Amino acid sequence: MRPRVLLPLALAASVWAGAPSTVAGQSLFATQGLGYPLEPRDARSQGMGGVNLGFPSPELTWANPASAINLLAPNFVIGYQHDRYDADAGGLTIEGRSARFPLLMGGAPAGERLGFFAGFGTLFEQNWLVENPDTLLIGADSVPIVDRATSTGGVGRFRLGGAYEIVEGVGVGFGVDLYTGSVERIQGRVFPPPFGSQPQSASWRYGGRGYTAGVHWSPGPEGAVGAAVTFGGTLRASGVEENVEDAEYDLPLGLQAGASGRVGANMLVALSGSWSRWSEDQEALGGFDTWSIHGGAEWDGLTVRDRPVPLRVGARTARLPFGWSPLAAAEAPSERALSLGAGLVMAGGAVRSDLSFDFGNRGGADAGLDESFVRFGLSVRVLGR
Amino acid sequence: MRSNQTRRLGPALALLLFTATGCRDELPTLPGGDLFPDGALPTTIQHSVRTADFLIAGFSLPGTTGPMDAQWLVVANRFDGVLDANALARFGPFPDTLFLTVGQDTAFTYAGGRLVTTIADTLATSSDQLMFTLWALAQPFDTTATWAQRGTGVGGGAWTTPGGTRGELIGEELWQRADTAAVGDSLIWNLPPSIVEGLASERIHGLMVTLEDPNTRAEITRMSLRVDIRPSLQDTVLVRTIPSTAQTYVFSPVPPRPVNLFRVGGLTSERTYVRIALPEQLPNCPDPAAQACGTIPTRDVVLNRVELLLDPVPVTQGFRPLGASRVVIRRLLEPELGERAPLGPIVAVETISADAFVAPAGGPVSLAISGAVADALARNRAEVALALQVEPIGTEFGFTWYQPNPRLRFTYTLPQRPRLP
Numbered sequence: 001m002r003p004r005v006l007l008p009l010a011l012a013a014s015v016w017a018g019a020p021s022t023v024a025g026q027s028l029f030a031t032q033g034l035g036y037p038l039e040p041r042d043a044r045s046q047g048m049g050g051v052n053l054g055f056p057s058p059e060l061t062w063a064n065p066a067s068a069i070n071l072l073a074p075n076f077v078i079g080y081q082h083d084r085y086d087a088d089a090g091g092l093t094i095e096g097r098s099a100r101f102p103l104l105m106g107g108a109p110a111g112e113r114l115g116f117f118a119g120f121g122t123l124f125e126q127n128w129l130v131e132n133p134d135t136l137l138i139g140a141d142s143v144p145i146v147d148r149a150t151s152t153g154g155v156g157r158f159r160l161g162g163a164y165e166i167v168e169g170v171g172v173g174f175g176v177d178l179y180t181g182s183v184e185r186i187q188g189r190v191f192p193p194p195f196g197s198q199p200q201s202a203s204w205r206y207g208g209r210g211y212t213a214g215v216h217w218s219p220g221p222e223g224a225v226g227a228a229v230t231f232g233g234t235l236r237a238s239g240v241e242e243n244v245e246d247a248e249y250d251l252p253l254g255l256q257a258g259a260s261g262r263v264g265a266n267m268l269v270a271l272s273g274s275w276s277r278w279s280e281d282q283e284a285l286g287g288f289d290t291w292s293i294h295g296g297a298e299w300d301g302l303t304v305r306d307r308p309v310p311l312r313v314g315a316r317t318a319r320l321p322f323g324w325s326p327l328a329a330a331e332a333p334s335e336r337a338l339s340l341g342a343g344l345v346m347a348g349g350a351v352r353s354d355l356s357f358d359f360g361n362r363g364g365a366d367a368g369l370d371e372s373f374v375r376f377g378l379s380v381r382v383l384g385r
Numbered sequence: 386m387r388s389n390q391t392r393r394l395g396p397a398l399a400l401l402l403f404t405a406t407g408c409r410d411e412l413p414t415l416p417g418g419d420l421f422p423d424g425a426l427p428t429t430i431q432h433s434v435r436t437a438d439f440l441i442a443g444f445s446l447p448g449t450t451g452p453m454d455a456q457w458l459v460v461a462n463r464f465d466g467v468l469d470a471n472a473l474a475r476f477g478p479f480p481d482t483l484f485l486t487v488g489q490d491t492a493f494t495y496a497g498g499r500l501v502t503t504i505a506d507t508l509a510t511s512s513d514q515l516m517f518t519l520w521a522l523a524q525p526f527d528t529t530a531t532w533a534q535r536g537t538g539v540g541g542g543a544w545t546t547p548g549g550t551r552g553e554l555i556g557e558e559l560w561q562r563a564d565t566a567a568v569g570d571s572l573i574w575n576l577p578p579s580i581v582e583g584l585a586s587e588r589i590h591g592l593m594v595t596l597e598d599p600n601t602r603a604e605i606t607r608m609s610l611r612v613d614i615r616p617s618l619q620d621t622v623l624v625r626t627i628p629s630t631a632q633t634y635v636f637s638p639v640p641p642r643p644v645n646l647f648r649v650g651g652l653t654s655e656r657t658y659v660r661i662a663l664p665e666q667l668p669n670c671p672d673p674a675a676q677a678c679g680t681i682p683t684r685d686v687v688l689n690r691v692e693l694l695l696d697p698v699p700v701t702q703g704f705r706p707l708g709a710s711r712v713v714i715r716r717l718l719e720p721e722l723g724e725r726a727p728l729g730p731i732v733a734v735e736t737i738s739a740d741a742f743v744a745p746a747g748g749p750v751s752l753a754i755s756g757a758v759a760d761a762l763a764r765n766r767a768e769v770a771l772a773l774q775v776e777p778i779g780t781e782f783g784f785t786w787y788q789p790n791p792r793l794r795f796t797y798t799l800p801q802r803p804r805l806p
Binding site (some may be wrong): 032034108113130132136138139140141147150183186187188191196198199201202204237243245285 | 425426427429431526590687689690692733748751755761794796798799801802804805806
């Protein structure tokens, strides 16, 4: 079975297992705005503090379409993440966990200078449930009720694009994001029997288009520099049922840049940063401008049975676009994490399996919520290097 | 190289999918109304509709059941100062020949017997301690007997003493509810041989149970008679159960039937029919008097509960229920047929405390009719017709009465179509 056969199989398996449109609750911060933002990353990137671009070629990454240059053969990468979190909200402790495929991407060279890619990636996770138990006085009876609002779904994106190597080691790339996914919201007051309850529901399908462009310079295995700009375009939410209001959101302009370089024979150090203009483009959602800084290192001096086993460490800090509560909307929540990771390079570099662990927290004293989390990442990259 | 990579790719993908499918997602759950999306906190409203605004018609119909339709008998002594009731029983045939292994015996004698009845937990009594008296009946009767008449099957004559002409006093039995756990809920009278002989020879025309103390009432199960027979050919005692040929109870006065009230249940199984015009609009806020908020179509709201509120009326002359009444609300099909309208499916069953019919101090009773109203709204019908009765028919002696001014109470939640931010 060849990789070009495996690619569609992996795509189908990912969809079956619940790929981006069915991502589950990852954070309490998903309740506000458009939800919790999810950057598609593989476990190598996650293990290096989330550095997502600027790796030496060939390393196809979601963040930079120009990374599709110098591909050796058709290849793909599939990533899986599992999260556990404990949140402290005003003295209440809430636990949760979720699993998702944040990244599924494949690319193929077309001649010596051209490369194409396609993939699915997550964008926003919108799974949450809010409950408010209360008591109503009906006649002479005190009736316990629960007000409940749930959201199930999320926004994903299907990306198509290509890259061109304009001079040796320098490429430019362009991609089009087709937004996809759906969300169902159910809300209502739940009464105990014999009272009747009939929660109201509405669902939307997401659509729209965004664009991304990037540049990548990788003079060789010693290092690389990359940068990308994302024009979010318009995310449209079309009501599925009659009388469900449509909605439109202007997704923000985003910039990302990253670089990596070898320090010694076996150590690769990588740094990246990003910025998005949420406050201007989504003022109605109470969005904050976001930024993030990522740094990590990879040591590939270890081998097991002649197979390289790269070890990784990293850290990241970021600001999230939406607060967790309207009451805490004045403060932007932040997210910080330390990460560890390892890989196993097989088949002479044609197959690389990676895993990662993130230990972090979100929120902060002024955000109204403190959420600690552990994220496990697993990914497989075939013929990527 | 490709075969190697393929060999390793399979297990890697399998591990990935196994890990993914082995996980169970949990929806993050946030407690607290402050966290609800804007406008997502529901509003529940309670709204009462006056009688004149919804009642198209309401009337009660007399039932056709009587003492013979129940599996129990009523005994009362000046209950509520008025009601008397006596339980009557006749037994036979008694054996005239015993077929024994040693031969046929026609010269046997009766050594005595026992009359047994019970007050099961499901039966109602006016107090936890009652003194019952057993009498021999001096005149014959049948199951059509009334307080004044002995019954058409025995010539239609009147009792010499209304309520059953008493013969010999057989005995008294004290029943206490507290005893039921220790010795069961049975009442057992030991009958002397002369009484059994009298019953067998029809010198005694039956047995009658009365209550000793005034202002008491009880329901008892049908009576059974066991007699002890001493054969002339053997030195032994045989026990035989003698079947009952007639059991009933007679009472006085006849049940009142106030025409200006809604009547449900009772000895005669009264039923009440109501036709309700559903309001097309309901208030759009909890206090429309204080806030001009307009109305909302009834079919657009989330109906949490719709109740028919009825004010109980004290039931007179001793015919009030002693236990909880099980009022069944059925949909009335083709209500334009009036009292001949066929009954439809059950809408709700409500249990109403007997206390509601003693004094008028209590509040209204609530009959939930949410299902019928929701169904009518779903079918675009503007009217609901209901029948109120006690089921199974003829299973309760006490009547329930209500003022003919029902109210309709809606508890509903305003619709909120979810929106995206």
